[in-house]
Amino acid sequence: MKAIQQRPLSGYRVVDFGQYIAGPAVAMMLADQGAEVVHIDPPQGPRWDNPADAILNRGKQRVSLDLHREQDLQLALDLIRHADVLVENFRPGVMARLGLGVEQMKLINPSLVYLSLPGFAEQDLEYAGLPAWEGIIAAAVGQFTDMGLSRVLMGITPSFSPLPLASAYASVLGATAVTLALFDRVKTGQGERIEVPIAAALMEGLAYNSMHIEGLPERYKSLREREIERRRTNDLPLNLHYADLQEFLDPFYRTYVCQDGRPFYAVCCSHTRHPIGCLKVLGLWDAVRAAGIPTHSPYLDVADWPDGAECTLLSYPLSREWADLVSNRMKAAFQTKPAYEWQRLFGEAGVPGCAHQLTSEWLASEHALQSASVLEVEDPRFGTMRQLGNICWLQGDTAVTEKQPAQSPSTDRAAVLQLLASWRERAVPQPTAGEAPAARGWLDGIKILDLTNVIAGPTIACTLARFGAEVISIDPAKPALDPWNTSVFGMQANQGKQSVLLDLQSQQGQAVLDKLLMQVDVITINGSDAQLARLGLSVERLQRINPELILCQFDAYGGPKRGPRSDQPGYDDLVQATTGIMARFGGGMQTPEEHAHFGTIDVLGGYCAAQAIGVALVKRAHGHGGSVARSSLVAAGQLIQLPFMYDYPGRTPFNEPSGREVKGANAFYRCYQAQDGWFFLALDQATQLQSLCLALDLADLQLADNQEAEQWLEALFRSQPVSHWQARLSEVDIGCQPLARMSQLRESSLMSSSTGIDLNGPKSVAFIDYPDHPSGHRVTLIAPNSIRLSRARVKLPTAMPKYGSHTRVMLEQLGCTTRDIEQMIEQGVAADQWAERYLPM
Secondary structure (H helix, E strand, C coil), X not given: CCCCCCCCCCCCEEEECCCCCHHHHHHHHHHHCCCEEEEEECCCCCCCCCCCHHHHCECCEEEECCCCCHHHHHHHHHHHHCCCEEEECCCCCHHHHXXXXXXXXXXXXXXXXXXXXXXXXXXXXCCCCCCCCHHHHHHHHCCCCXXXXXXXXXXXXXXXXXXXXXXXXXXXXXXXXXXXXXXXXHHHCCCEEXXXXXXXXXXXXXXXXXXXXXXXXXXXXXXXXXHHHHHHHCCCCCCCCHHHHHHHCCCCXXXXXXXXXCEEEEECCCECCHHHHHHHHCCCHHHHHHCCCCCCCCCCCHHHCCCCCCCCCCCCCCCHHHHHHHHHHHHHHHCCCCHHHHHHHHHHHCCCEEECCCHHHHHCCHHHHHCCCEEEEEECCXXXXXXXXXXXXXXXXXXXXXXXXXXCCCCCCHHHHHHHHHHHCCCCCCCCCCCCCCCCCCCCCCEEEECCCCCHHHHHHHHHHCCCCEEEEEECCCCCECHHHHHHHHHHHCCCEEEEEECCCCHHHHHHXXXXXXXXXXXXXXXXXXXXXXXXXXXXXXXHHCCCCEEEEEECCCCCCCCCCCCCCCCHHHHHHHHCHHHHHXXXXXXXXXXXXXXXXXXXXXXXHHHHHHHHHHHHHHHHCCCEEEEEHHHHHHHCCCCCCEECCCCCCCCCCCCCCCCEEECCEEEEECCCCEEEEEXXXXXXXXXXXXXXXXXXXXXXXXXXXXXXXHHHHCCCCHHHHHHHHHCCCCEEEECCCHHHHHHHCEEECCCCCCCCCCCCCXXXXXXXXXXXXXXXXXXXXXXXXXXXXCCCCCCCCCCCCCHHHHHHHCCCCHHHHHHHHHCCCEECCCCCCCCCC
């Protein structure tokens, strides 16, 4: 791929009013692609005093403005008048009161893309006015009470996480929406008002923690789920110790201690090759096979399994008996070599597994630096600073590895006025005559070929389907993954798609692929460079067949450059392990824990790749042809650690709150137990301590020391119910939010697919009930309502069909005769189903 001569978003102008993480992160992502960004700070400087501010505002011009002063307000208005994008993440109504609301700005710049990132939706009368701290949002939607099966079994509630999941999900969805709006604007000249409620973004990101399948067969439940049910049914306490919990984990989905004491994480379940490959690397396959472990197809109903079989090696989970036998042998094997040696051996064998690391170790690791996943930049405040790299990039854009230093906060207007002068010389596009049709989607007419699997990859096209893209999903004629990964996870990630089963490595499959490549705009695949080469998906081939085609490549460890682990397979959990998330969440290297249950990084990674496609579409719309658009799990895993994902000489220790017992970041930002339940307290220590003392009738001295303040507040808050503290603290605008459960939220905000869905409804978070889901089960899924538009259309994607439902129709449309299709099915080149049932019983 040749170097890109012009940055993908060169010429686009952004005014960033954001503070803390979500808003500035959106503008950072746009700046990372070449946009010119002016970041507006309040007169007192940034509201978030954290070195991560240097990352969030890299590549931007900065200026401090007092928007209550006429002169400063007029400068802000002049910037907006000549801008393409405005980003803000205040509570609903704040910008309008400043004279900068969306309706006001449409009058002076009708082509403006105006992005709002409130904590809760503007129409949500119950929550819109809350002080939307990250912890308040997490408490409101159940993040602290539904943080995974392990925490449930250990009886840990609340389960606090220092990771800004909500802001990370919202920022990428916001950046994706902005780029798609800019793509659409090339054709229409129309601006757009976009609202991304951060609470809605968080719930979409945690879709796999909240989905519900009525009557899910027992075979899909893990040992942990069965133990939780057993204890609840028999009224037994949920109080497992960490060490005891490990024995309820599948042997191919757990941590092992190695010869050097460093833990190693194996994630090799659910695949036709990976469990056997793992046992071969460990030297155990022959013995386990001789012991008679079942290896029948997981797509058979349980009634058709071989006599005596309670599980199969090729599907998650194993039975308790086989799990104990296999894990005991694996424990002994891992003790024979150090962790990094196993990491090398697993990588060479193409088997998913890695050594656990701390975030500080990841930042200094050979692969992170060589791949440019982590960048070393010269920061004016911190000197040589290691920072997380881009969340996505276009191949050939060498500037992504050559970051400009982050800008220091400044009240000097000279640089901004000079930039404004250059903006005035370039006209803002004007809307075309007449309004665009109201029912039009941004991606109407765009066709996507989806070759991905599991969660992260399918999330890419699923995210784009809501904007009108047509998606054709091709999976292998013979499944490589079990029904848990395909049919269960696919209910969420494969909505809005047509399903085709085809062997793309066969001669006939390659011929079909050639025809499709001529017709589609985008092809998505989650695979390394080596995997793409096996499918023949070279840049040269794609450009020869379709010069306008965008190839979106998503993998585990990929970065803008190649590193020693670039071709190694990996999953969400492995990136959690290698970048330090699991050690932080668990409280150290001796007790690492998966963060949440499924999709912490996976879903975010899909959003990052969707953003890459949006950037590539903008570039193509300006006549620059197709691109290779890329992102990775590592990029997403770094983003959700943004408050910690940096290092520099003299950095304070990596000692942020971590572990199972921690309830928050400090005395004024944490979970507290009231008389009748838990709530989250959040306030600004710099400006609201006196208000807290006034509301609680406390002397200032009682809150001078953090530890003393915690003790005082713990005792005080236990004395009254949550509603009492909500009433008193709301009077002084201090966050006090009861800890909800996701199941409660799901039941209270359910929409029916049979009675019509309003994706811009009055609730920030909504679920959709599918009583007649194609699976034959009643299924409840999170609604795709995190991106709300005022002009363009967002549609509800269709439910995921049974795999192979569109094979025959698609092959016919591509010119295959009925006889051709039957022969392809007989030869195993194509298939119209994997199993008799959508979800094998």
